[in-house]
Amino acid sequence: MRNIKMTIKYDGSRYKGFQRLKDNDMTIQGKIEDVLSKMTNEHIEIIGSGRTDMGVHARGQVANFKTNSKLSLKKMQDYLYNYLPEDIVITELEEVEERFHSRYNVKSKTYLYKIDNNKYHDPFTRRYTTHIEKKLNIDLMREASEYLVGEHDFTSFASSKSKKKSNVREIHSIVINENNNMIDIYVQGNGFLYNMVRIIAGALIDVGSKRKTPQDIKIMLENKDRSKSSDTAPAKGLCLYKVTY
Amino acid sequence: MRNIKMTIKYDGSRYKGFQRLKDNDMTIQGKIEDVLSKMTNEHIEIIGSGRTDMGVHARGQVANFKTNSKLSLKKMQDYLYNYLPEDIVITELEEVEERFHSRYNVKSKTYLYKIDNNKYHDPFTRRYTTHIEKKLNIDLMREASEYLVGEHDFTSFASSKSKKKSNVREIHSIVINENNNMIDIYVQGNGFLYNMVRIIAGALIDVGSKRKTPQDIKIMLENKDRSKSSDTAPAKGLCLYKVTY
Numbered sequence: 001m002r003n004i005k006m007t008i009k010y011d012g013s014r015y016k017g018f019q020r021l022k023d024n025d026m027t028i029q030g031k032i033e034d035v036l037s038k039m040t041n042e043h044i045e046i047i048g049s050g051r052t053d054m055g056v057h058a059r060g061q062v063a064n065f066k067t068n069s070k071l072s073l074k075k076m077q078d079y080l081y082n083y084l085p086e087d088i089v090i091t092e093l094e095e096v097e098e099r100f101h102s103r104y105n106v107k108s109k110t111y112l113y114k115i116d117n118n119k120y121h122d123p124f125t126r127r128y129t130t131h132i133e134k135k136l137n138i139d140l141m142r143e144a145s146e147y148l149v150g151e152h153d154f155t156s157f158a159s160s161k162s163k164k165k166s167n168v169r170e171i172h173s174i175v176i177n178e179n180n181n182m183i184d185i186y187v188q189g190n191g192f193l194y195n196m197v198r199i200i201a202g203a204l205i206d207v208g209s210k211r212k213t214p215q216d217i218k219i220m221l222e223n224k225d226r227s228k229s230s231d232t233a234p235a236k237g238l239c240l241y242k243v244t245y
Numbered sequence: 246m247r248n249i250k251m252t253i254k255y256d257g258s259r260y261k262g263f264q265r266l267k268d269n270d271m272t273i274q275g276k277i278e279d280v281l282s283k284m285t286n287e288h289i290e291i292i293g294s295g296r297t298d299m300g301v302h303a304r305g306q307v308a309n310f311k312t313n314s315k316l317s318l319k320k321m322q323d324y325l326y327n328y329l330p331e332d333i334v335i336t337e338l339e340e341v342e343e344r345f346h347s348r349y350n351v352k353s354k355t356y357l358y359k360i361d362n363n364k365y366h367d368p369f370t371r372r373y374t375t376h377i378e379k380k381l382n383i384d385l386m387r388e389a390s391e392y393l394v395g396e397h398d399f400t401s402f403a404s405s406k407s408k409k410k411s412n413v414r415e416i417h418s419i420v421i422n423e424n425n426n427m428i429d430i431y432v433q434g435n436g437f438l439y440n441m442v443r444i445i446a447g448a449l450i451d452v453g454s455k456r457k458t459p460q461d462i463k464i465m466l467e468n469k470d471r472s473k474s475s476d477t478a479p480a481k482g483l484c485l486y487k488v489t490y
Contacts, residue, residue: 011368057369087368123256123332124302128369 001066003100004073007092008032008061012052013127013236014087018061019051028052028088032063035083039076040069049102049109049243053195055235057128059112060091060242064102105245108172108190112241113201113233115183129182130201130237136208138178141185144207144214145174147221148200155224157200158193159232167193167224176204186241199226201233246311248345249318252337253277253306257297258372258481259332263306264296273297273333277308280328284321285314292347294354294488298440300480302373304357305336305487309347350490353417353435357486358446358478360428374427375446375482381453383423386430389452389459390419392466393445400469402445403438404477412438412469421449431486444471446478 010028012018020029029046036044046063071079073093080090114129116122121131148157151170158167171189178184185204187197203220206212212220212230220229255273257263265274274291281289291308314321318338325335359374361367366376393402396415403412416434423429430449432442448465451457457465457475465474 009368011371081365086366086371089365089368091365120326120334120336121331123254123334124373126256126331 001068001098003064003066003096003098004076005062005064005092005094005096005100005102006032006046006090008058008063009089009091010058010061011087011127012055012057015054017052017054017056018048018058028058028061029063031084031088032080032090035080036065036067038083039071039079040067042067042069047102049106049240050192052238052240053235056238056240057236058240060110061240062102062243062245064096064100066098100245102243106191106243108188108244109192109240110186110188110242110244111192111197112239113185113187113197114237114239115185115201115205117178117181117183125182127236128239130234132205132209134209136183136205137210138176138183138208140210140214141204141208142176144204144212144217145176145185147214147218149174152221153224154193154196154221156220156226156229157196157203158226159195159199160226162194164193169193169196174200195232198232198235198238199230201237202230205233206230246313246343248309248311248341248343249321250307250309250337250339250341250345250347251277251291251335253303253308254334254336255303255306256332256372257300257302260299262297262299262301263293263303273303273306274308276329276333277325277335280325281310281312283328284316284324285312287312287314294347294351294485295437297483297485298480301483301485302481303485305355306485307347307488307490309341309345345490347488351436351488353433353489354437354485355431355433355487355489356437356442357484358430358432358442359482359484360430360446360450362423362426362428370427372481373484375479377450377454379454381428381450382455383421383428383453385455385459386449386453387421389449389457389462390421390430392459392463394419397466398469399438399441399466401465401471401474402441402448403471404440404444405471407439409438414438414441419445440477443477443480443483444475446482447475450478451475 046065048063116129155167175186291310293308361374361376400412420431
């Protein structure tokens with residue numbers, strides 16, 4: 001069987017998230033599987049690098065699927081482009097070795113959290129940014145982010161619904177760029193707990209707006225207690241930017 | 246009475262255009278007038294710099310209105326921000342002399358036409374760009390645009406529905422930028438006929454895709470015949486970028 005890796009860009013606004021739920025639910029996975037199954041006359045299931053929540057976007061989500069179809073990659077990509085809704089686009093298709101697995105083989109993931117820090121939000125980016133009216137202090141946010149880089153127990157930064165055996169993860173880097181009051185927060189790590197990037201974004205917003213100090217973030221991390229940390233920032237500002245293998 | 250000038254940014258996707266139509270129609274003008282009338286307890290009519298069509302966007306539309314309200318500009322702007330839908334934002338409010346008129350006093354207007362020239366469209370900009378799959382030749386488009394700059398009779402570039410006394414207008418400049426297959430066409434002029442920028446965009450797309458030569462554009466202009474020129478490019482790629490007084 002062929003094993004095919006796909007890179008997916010999507011505007012998650014209309015969807016209940018990446019992962020397939022019940023058959024009639026709007027999910028990215030569901031939409032892609034339906035088109036692939038129709039294309040190949042097979043029952044196709046795709047394996048995503050991980051789920052993204054309701055309303056979260058992606059520029060570089062990765063998934064793979066197995067098929068006996070003899071269609072060329074180019075024909076597949078054109079078929080997918082023509083039959084998927086316009087808010088989901090497959091940007092790359094690649095044939096990979098049979099043992100490649102989109103979830104197990106992840107080396108690192110990069111998420112991008114976007115904040116519109118202008119007094120009034122921009123109508124053109126409103127679906128893909130979180131608007132924070134109060135001017136954020138970027139230097140303080142950068143200082144706070146340094147406490148999060150490295151290997152830590154991120155219990156304080158995971159939804160209490162998260163049921164992983166271990167909450168230890170490694171964040172490789174957090175880069176914060178600002179341009180015309182648009183703030184981009186890139187968080188790269190070897191794995192993320194449920195809601196982890198959105199809680200990190202919430203904590204950095206708390207610091208930027210001086211409700212918390214950078215040192216509070218260090219204490220928050222040491223507390224290992226979700227109930228004492230920051231709110232989860234809105235889904236629409238979050239984007240799965242890149243998955244590395 | 247106070248005369249107040251406003252700069253308006255809007256995502257026109259949901260609207261039947263700028264200009265107020267019947268009372269229940271979705272128009273930008275209608276939405277703004279409703280909020281201003283509620284705010285001032287007066288019957289407010291705004292004067293726009295000109296209409297924009299159904300589905301066309303604006304980054305710098307200008308309008309003015311007269312009022313006896315004593316509210317500060319800051320309070321007005323906050324009120325408008327809170328009560329307007331999130332796809333319409335007033336970016337500036339300014340008190341101007343009584344004789345200022347948003348339409349009569351226009352010195353020049355700049356429109357921006359955006360083309361996504363990647364093989365597959367970008368889901369995040371799909372509402373604000375026109376997707377052209379075939380690679381466009383920018384140099385040919387620039388060469389063609391030079392024939393349009395200057396004072397000309399633009400009959401070939403106006404909707405046949407346009408009923409102006411004269412079709413002579415002056416285009417000051419056409420600037421075409423390309424970055425990562427995203428093409429921005431800025432057209433600045435002293436006035437524009439109905440659909441003029443969209444027909445210019447259609448003609449430049451014809452040249453870029455080699456259906457027409459740059460010299461064809463010169464002939465098209467000289468023909469003064471709408472029926473022999475290019476198709477009107479889609480509304481969603483167009484944005485009223487700036488109005489100068």
